[in-house]
Amino acid sequence: MPTSPATYLLHLECAECRAIHPADQEQHLCGCGGVLLARYDLARLASDFPRERLAARPWQSGLWRYAELLPLADPANRVSLGEGMTPLLPLDWLGTELGITVWLKDEGLNPTGAFKARGAAVGVSRAKELGAKTIALPTAGNAGAAWAAYGARAGIPVIVAMPKDAPPLTQREAQLYGARLHLVNGLISDAGAWIAAGVREHGWYDASTFKEPYRLEGKKTLGLEIAEQLDWQAPDVILYPTGGGVGLLGLWKAFEELRALGWLAADRPAPRLVVVQASGCAPVVRAWESGATQTAFWEGAATIAAGLRVPGPLAGGLMLRALRETNGTALAVEDDAIRRAIGELARAGCWVCPEGAALLPALRQLRAAGWVRTGERVVLLNTGAGLVYPDVEPLA
Numbered sequence: 001m002p003t004s005p006a007t008y009l010l011h012l013e014c015a016e017c018r019a020i021h022p023a024d025q026e027q028h029l030c031g032c033g034g035v036l037l038a039r040y041d042l043a044r045l046a047s048d049f050p051r052e053r054l055a056a057r058p059w060q061s062g063l064w065r066y067a068e069l070l071p072l073a074d075p076a077n078r079v080s081l082g083e084g085m086t087p088l089l090p091l092d093w094l095g096t097e098l099g100i101t102v103w104l105k106d107e108g109l110n111p112t113g114a115f116k117a118r119g120a121a122v123g124v125s126r127a128k129e130l131g132a133k134t135i136a137l138p139t140a141g142n143a144g145a146a147w148a149a150y151g152a153r154a155g156i157p158v159i160v161a162m163p164k165d166a167p168p169l170t171q172r173e174a175q176l177y178g179a180r181l182h183l184v185n186g187l188i189s190d191a192g193a194w195i196a197a198g199v200r201e202h203g204w205y206d207a208s209t210f211k212e213p214y215r216l217e218g219k220k221t222l223g224l225e226i227a228e229q230l231d232w233q234a235p236d237v238i239l240y241p242t243g244g245g246v247g248l249l250g251l252w253k254a255f256e257e258l259r260a261l262g263w264l265a266a267d268r269p270a271p272r273l274v275v276v277q278a279s280g281c282a283p284v285v286r287a288w289e290s291g292a293t294q295t296a297f298w299e300g301a302a303t304i305a306a307g308l309r310v311p312g313p314l315a316g317g318l319m320l321r322a323l324r325e326t327n328g329t330a331l332a333v334e335d336d337a338i339r340r341a342i343g344e345l346a347r348a349g350c351w352v353c354p355e356g357a358a359l360l361p362a363l364r365q366l367r368a369a370g371w372v373r374t375g376e377r378v379v380l381l382n383t384g385a386g387l388v389y390p391d392v393e394p395l396a
């Protein structure tokens with residue numbers, strides 16, 4: 001065993017039945033249908049690697065500064081376009097209004113303009129390491145653009161299926177990067193059915209949300225970064241615009257691993273996670289409010305926030321578990337409130353995507369209800385750039 005391994009990855013564990021699967025070969029879902037989670041030798045990492053060593057690493061290495069907590073065995077397989085290490089911007093004007101401290105984690109600065117770059121960087125790197133020949137995935141738009149870009153960088157063909165009415169720019173991007181683009185007359189769930197058929201028929205590497213374990217590991221770096229940027233003082237609350245839930249579960253997993261490593265300031269609990277959805281597609285909110293442990297398919301999903309138009313998330317039950325375990329909550333906001341928030345944030349210098357804009361009215365609601373308390377420290381996770389949605393009109 002090398003003294004300084006690139007990764008401490010041990011194996012994959014089913015989130016439902018806890019079965020262990022080897023990580024040194026291609027894996028998708030557990031036989032029971034459960035999502036597989038990467039597990040690391042955190043005890044050994046904690047004793048080998050003091051957190052202070054991170055501080056010496058160059059900012060330019062992006063999310064790869066957390067290599068020990070990522071699944072890649074050989075750094076030569078890294079496929080990078082400069083993702084991660086995005087700014088955590090204080091929003092003093094909003095903090096003053098609400099009597100709290102607020103930051104905006106601005107993921108719009110990632111390659112392809114959204115936080116999907118994190119999942120694609122680690123997901124494509126690991127697919128390359130495991131010998132994938134053709135990568136296939138359904139998407140609401142942004143994931144297709146990101147995986148197409150990273151696939152092009154890796155030299156691996158990518159097949160993307162997305163709704164016909166996905167943001168036009170993401171369709172163009174996927175094509176420009178050389179991916180094969182298949183448009184469906186329907187939603188991401190219909191695109192998923194088309195991909196599943198191709199996976200069965202042609203043996204494509206299935207990179208659908210949560211059908212491979214490594215996209216989650218890339219998105220986990222969001223939580224690692226927020227913790228490091230706040231000098232390991234975890235925030236009280238993180239609001240997250242939720243579609244398939246990869247970012248949400250990435251945050252959950254990040255803070256769990258940081259706590260196990262002893263890297264978080266001991267007097268602070270893990271952040272309360274908040275699922276924010278659009279009222280036109282809010283399966284997690286509806287399940288949360290009814291006390292259910294699974295989400296039900298949302299009929300007639302419609303919202304301008306394309307990334308939130310995920311009517312039947314595979315990891316619905318796991319998201320609800322993350323909310324319970326972190327004392328979090330879930331709420332939905334109207335598209336008009338999203339449009340107003342885009343304008344308001346833009347006038348403060350931040351042109352955010354509609355998904356990220358949804359967090360502003362959600363935070364005001366939570367504060368008015370007293371769920372966010374005076375003096376608390378809150379992070380709004382803006383998942384992408386407004387530039388990706390040039391046709392979405394703000395409201396005054």
Ligand SMILES: *Cc1c(COP(=O)(O)O)cnc(C)c1O
Nearest residue numbers: 142243244245246247307355383
């Ligand atoms: C994909 C996406 C989301 C939702 O992310 P999940 O990880 O699927 O929950 C939110 N915002 C934007 C801009 C996205 O592209």
Ligand SMILES: [Zn+2]
Nearest residue numbers: 014017030032
């Ligand atoms: Zn299982």
